[in-house]
Amino acid sequence: MASFGDHDEIIKSISDAPPTHYMVKIESFSLLAKHAIERYETESFEAGGYKWKLVLYPNGNKSKNTKDHVSVYLSLADSTSLVPGWEISAVFRLYLLDQNKDCYLILQGKERRFHAVKREWGFDKFIPTGTFSDASNGYLIEDTSMFGADVFVSKERRSGRGECLSMIKDATSSKHVWKIENFSKLDKESYDSNAFFAGDRKWKIRFYPSGTKQGTGTQLSVFLILADPETVSDGTKIFVEFTIRIFDQLQGRHIAGKVTKWFSQSSLENGWVKYVSLVYFTQPNSGLLLKDVCLVEADVSVLGITSAL
Incomplete structure (x- = not known):
């Protein structure tokens, strides 16, 4: 029955x-x-x-x-x-x-x-x-x-700790363009863009005009950072594919770096310590710095999220 x-x-x-x-x-x-x-x-x-x-x-x-x-x-x-x-x-x-x-x-x-x-x-x-x-x-x-x-x-x-990985089907990308003006007058170690959303999370671009760590003094350093870490609990990891571009304003091209990285409480930023040399960046014919302005773009897709069971 x-x-x-x-x-x-x-x-x-x-x-x-x-x-x-x-x-x-x-x-x-x-x-x-x-x-x-x-x-x-x-x-x-x-x-x-x-x-x-x-x-x-x-x-x-x-x-x-x-x-x-x-x-x-x-x-x-x-x-x-x-x-x-x-x-x-x-x-x-x-x-x-x-x-x-x-x-x-x-x-x-x-x-x-x-x-x-x-x-x-x-x-x-x-x-x-x-x-x-x-x-x-x-x-x-x-x-x-x-x-x-x-x-x-x-x-x-x-029982022992566990986790659940949820991959995101048909993940969409979010783009954010950041116009950095008066580059020659930037005197702080780093600068952050306005926050933007991708995959229901807030992100920012972090820019080190004189480099950081191994790139200090010789390189531009650029990172993607998780802007709302308080929403990421222990055991949560976010799998992200992102591209950061700096535009060649003379010839309509760009230089770019593309990676997939995990973000978490212990890894809130990922990117490039040696993104581009300051020598090349400041050359007039590179087009990366025109009239003391550079254009930085982040293209971010959240591909998966791991949470604790």
């Missing part, structure tokens, strides 16, 4: 005792389908020190190719307070009231592990829609039904 998605053994029983943790009464059940409500989540309830929800698919869970059945699941409602690598093992029972006999149909599977990747367990085929809808069975009377849940947390543990 019912099955876990992976055909594990299910214990089916009948009991006069109602669930102790949560009940949901659904009136006008047929209107869920009429209004195209394929999935219904209850409010959260507490059991075993955690918050849970009941999740119902009145016409079956289409993502599991379930047809002609009601699908019912238990879902962990809130894991924000749990440490990375959390894992909760629980046994649960899901209930359906037989209103004719005033007793409950109960389905129970084996102990299940709830964690970041698998937050929801239950029964793809909790009950056939035909059996459920037949008033003589008592599950749907006057278009009203009652479902319930009991949850028993058996153990919890923190």
